[in-house]
Amino acid sequence: MNTSNTPTQRTSRLKFLLVVCIFVAPIIAAALLNFSGWQPSGKAYGEPILPQRNFEQEHVQVRLADGRTWAWRDTSPRMTLIAMAGPGCAAHCMDVLTKMAAARITLNNNMSRLRLLYVGQPPANAAGNGMENYWALGSDVDGRLDTYRPTTPDSVSAVLVESDGTALSRYPVGFDPSGLRKDLQRIIR
Template identity: 55%
Template sequence: MTDPNAKTPPTRSGRLKLVLIMLVFLAPIVAAGLLTLSGWQPEGKGNGKPIVPQRSLADIRVEVDGKAWAWRDSEPRLTLVALPGPNCADRCIHTLTLMRNARIVLNRNADRLRLLYIGAPPVAADAQAVMRDYRTGTDAADAFAEFRPAEPDSVAAVLVESNATALAWYPAGFDPNGLRKDLQKVIR
């Protein structure tokens, strides 16, 4: 007679189910590895242009109120560098206002983004109200020349990570709503 409490060895179908379960979990890992080895990388949907090759700005000296700008802050905060073209006037001030508003939309995370304006201060009538939120600095070495727009009354921007790495460039005429979306993705 057979003992009803005796354990039966695993059946072939039980082992097959276990192997299939393992394959379900391993397949995405193997697929990701193969895609990476083939050189394929997903493209981000950021609105700024990636700065390639990425570079550190830690050695770039920007003077703000007679002191060097601390790219690496005491707490992790990104820096949005505003780079005006010649004669920053109405259109430039409008873009600076929208950049400032993109920071305000971050709500409780707004303090995780610093606004830095590098160049001659704008002279438009309503510039003072907008510039209160920016720190104004000078770049004696003109290290941002390749990102600065040449057309008058325009502004470009560079987003800098808290470790002083330049992440993205927003050339003159960029969409401030796209900048806002990028900031909301990066700063959480």
Template identity: 55%
Template sequence: MTDPTVRTTTPRSGRLKLVLIMLVFLAPIVAAGLLTLSGWQPQGKGNGQPIVPQRSLAGVRVEVDGQPWAWRDVEPRLTLVALPGPDCAVRCVHTLGLMRNARIVLNRNADRLRLLYLGGAPTAAGADAVMAAYKVGSDPADAFGEFRPTEPDSVAAVLVESNATALSYYPAGFDPNGLRKDLQKVIR
């Protein structure tokens, strides 16, 4: 005689539960695959403009103190390339100072960002104090010409990954506070 209070499960209900559990885990994977195949990609909320198509700067020769700049450093470090327009003066030096401050705000991770200035020396008062944080170099092949601003007393920037890939571009007049936020997201 069987006890009516004991419930027996059939193999069919066990299989149904297993299939439902598998569907719960499989559904997000299938949804992500469908979104990717449809061409949708999530967009980050970075303040810089993405460089599309991404390009490698490994072959770009930049000279600093007569030596080629090592895009791929011994440690993985990003490079923020400052590109001044003609006649870098007061406004340009002010922006360069804010870019330097964005590096300082990284605290213990500040060493993971190198500052590179490509252009003629700034002429404004106090420029020497700001430029002490930068490596000053030249771009003989003008590889950064398309990113360099044409308006006087301005500066643009390009953020370069440690593998020499140009990540994002900050055109003249960019918000240095937005650059700081981007650097804090990228460098951890």
């Protein structure tokens, strides 16, 4: 039995080691980057909510106009976009709410994967503008969402909530509705 390495065997071993290195090198690089503290950053328009809150676990109650309680966990996995208006929701506020509803429509076939919830006193002309056609109207029973509610008159802020009730990101007063639309298109596929 000949135990010497032939050139063919050495070439085969080198090819095998090269293939192993091709698959192992990215794993090692990712581990090194992770241990060094580097995290990839994407361009998101919303601000992350830190520390994260889970409205389902915290038992945040939103009472809908028909008396039912809002279910953070729906029968099918759907995200919730909560809009909260500042005092005296008027023309600017309604314009932003309309653009938020339009952002949902631009999701096309995935539009059903996003629920729109308006929490607070509805604008005076909500019925005339057809707001109830797009938004579920409710009120924060215990005031536990007040930290996200704007204090600026005729303004709107928003919170994007995962289907399990986890608050993902916040859109403070003055946010760009087209940026919200881009975030929704990236998240909901």
